Amino acid sequence: MAQNMPEDAGFDRTLSVLKEGYEFIMNRSESLNSDVFETRIMGEKAICLTGSEAAELFYDDTRFRRRDAAPSRVEKTLFGKGAVQTLDGEQHRNRKAMLMSLMDNEAMEEIEMLVLHYWQQYFEEAGSLETVELYEAAKVVFLQVAAKWTGVPLEESETEERAAQISDLFESPAALGLQHWKGRRARSEANDWIEGLVEGVRTGAFEVDNGKALHTFSWHRDEKGELLDKGIVAVEIINLLRPMTAVSVWVAMIGLAMHEFPEEREKLTGAGEERLEWFIQEVRRYYPFFPFAAARTDVDFEWQGYHFEEGTLTLLDLYGTNRHPADWVHPETFMPERFEGWQQTPFNFIPQGGGDYDFGHRCAGEFVTIVMMRATLDFLVNRLEYDVPEQDFSFEFNDIPAVPNDKIKINNYRSK
Numbered sequence: 294m295a296q297n298m299p300e301d302a303g304f305d306r307t308l309s310v311l312k313e314g315y316e317f318i319m320n321r322s323e324s325l326n327s328d329v330f331e332t333r334i335m336g337e338k339a340i341c342l343t344g345s346e347a348a349e350l351f352y353d354d355t356r357f358r359r360r361d362a363a364p365s366r367v368e369k370t371l372f373g374k375g376a377v378q379t380l381d382g383e384q385h386r387n388r389k390a391m392l393m394s395l396m397d398n399e400a401m402e403e404i405e406m407l408v409l410h411y412w413q414q415y416f417e418e419a420g421s422l423e424t425v426e427l428y429e430a431a432k433v434v435f436l437q438v439a440a441k442w443t444g445v446p447l448e449e450s451e452t453e454e455r456a457a458q459i460s461d462l463f464e465s466p467a468a469l470g471l472q473h474w475k476g477r478r479a480r481s482e483a484n485d486w487i488e489g490l491v492e493g494v495r496t497g498a499f500e501v502d503n504g505k506a507l508h509t510f511s512w513h514r515d516e517k518g519e520l521l522d523k524g525i526v527a528v529e530i531i532n533l534l535r536p537m538t539a540v541s542v543w544v545a546m547i548g549l550a551m552h553e554f555p556e557e558r559e560k561l562t563g564a565g566e567e568r569l570e571w572f573i574q575e576v577r578r579y580y581p582f583f584p585f586a587a588a589r590t591d592v593d594f595e596w597q598g599y600h601f602e603e604g605t606l607t608l609l610d611l612y613g614t615n616r617h618p619a620d621w622v623h624p625e626t627f628m629p630e631r632f633e634g635w636q637q638t639p640f641n642f643i644p645q646g647g648g649d650y651d652f653g654h655r656c657a658g659e660f661v662t663i664v665m666m667r668a669t670l671d672f673l674v675n676r677l678e679y680d681v682p683e684q685d686f687s688f689e690f691n692d693i694p695a696v697p698n699d700k701i702k703i704n705n706y707r708s709k
């Protein structure tokens with residue numbers, strides 16, 4: 294006999310999710326003293342999971358599927374319709390292989406070089422008396438990196454406007470009202486922009502190098518041997534442009550961490566790659582970004598004595614898993630050195646999802662993210678001097694993605 298699953302009893306919790314944001318699952322898992330519990334969200338029963346053991350269950354694709362799991366507001370802004378995030382089985386494997394084929398060492402070297410190049414250019418062009426918001430600057434710099442790397446042409450004059458449009462996609466999915474509609478409009482405009490390029494590549498009107506994502510995706514054949522619909526190619530190209538631009542959120546958190554933990558900042562000057570990487574890994578663990586991953590149970594099954602019914606919406610807590618006491622010593626302390634000699638499993642550190650890159654839904658761009666963050670930290674610590682004026686460094690836990698209120702202002706900068 295299955296036991297009763299711990300229950301967050303009461304009314305629908307959609308408003309609590311909006312109010313508590315990143316801490317919604319953690320708060321309840323603590324009060325119910327359980328890594329699994331049942332609740333109601335958006336009018337339906339939902340199971341919430343946290344911790345590495347539960348993450349291992351969540352990424353078992355014989356038990357969970359992605360079809361019908363993402364809320365439609367997220368599909369209409371963040372992911373785009375028909376994106377790899379929503380696929381299962383053979384179709385997912387084929388699409389994911391297309392994305393992962395880009396992620397080799399050569400690509401990481403190119404991205405690192407582009408990040409340094411565009412940061413340098415950004416500060417050369419900004420007048421030295423101007424106050425710069427690191428978050429906003431990073432959006433512009435990273436869209437330029439992403440466009441260059443994927444083969445998408447981007448005129449200097451349109452960079453800011455396109456960066457704002459692409460940012461609307463990741464700033465809007467959890468939003469209500471106007472911000473959500475801005476996201477929907479941005480999605481349709483961005484899709485049109487890229488679809489036009491795909492058409493150009495296919496008719497020969499626009500030439501792009503054959504190693505670039507725009508070329509690879511335009512000519513990719515699906516599991517049935519057919520070219521992808523141009524709308525799907527656009528969605529997947531935007532699946533590169535959008536999250537690469539969104540790494541700006543973590544740049545803001547790098548700025549916040551350097552401000553909040555000056556003793557850790559001190560250790561970075563002149564430090565090698567390894568220490569820079571511990572710092573950015575701790576930023577990815579300590580600060581929130583993507584709150585939960587969503588799936589649906591694909592079969593009836595039992596786990597740890599609890600019954601899971603087919604078709605149930607299931608949320609995995611990414612933020613809470615990175616702070617779970619079973620896996621992390623002093624999880625509330627910012628401690629980059631914890632990453633020295635650290636034992637990673639596919640499930641214990643999942644700011645960008647867990648499991649397998651090729652066969653599961655783990656983020657295709659995790660290495661890209663690490664390279665972009667490390668190169669940016671290197672630039673900020675070793676190549677630029679600047680002052681950090683007084684400002685509001687706080688952020689809200691129900692603002693998704695969370696960014697410090699003043700977006701990390703810096704001024705009086707000069708190169709080292």
Ligand code: HEM
Nearest residue numbers: 377378533536537539540582583586645646654656657658
């Ligand atoms: C900005 C920091 C990033 C965060 C916080 C992030 C987070 C995530 C998360 C949580 C998932 C879903 C995991 C799941 O459903 O189980 C995901 C999937 C994905 N990410 Fe990222 N990501 C980031 C950067 C990137 C970058 C830079 C790229 C591309 C270069 C990228 C491309 C993708 C793709 C294509 C997927 C879908 C994978 C699939 O469904 O198989 N992400 N990401």
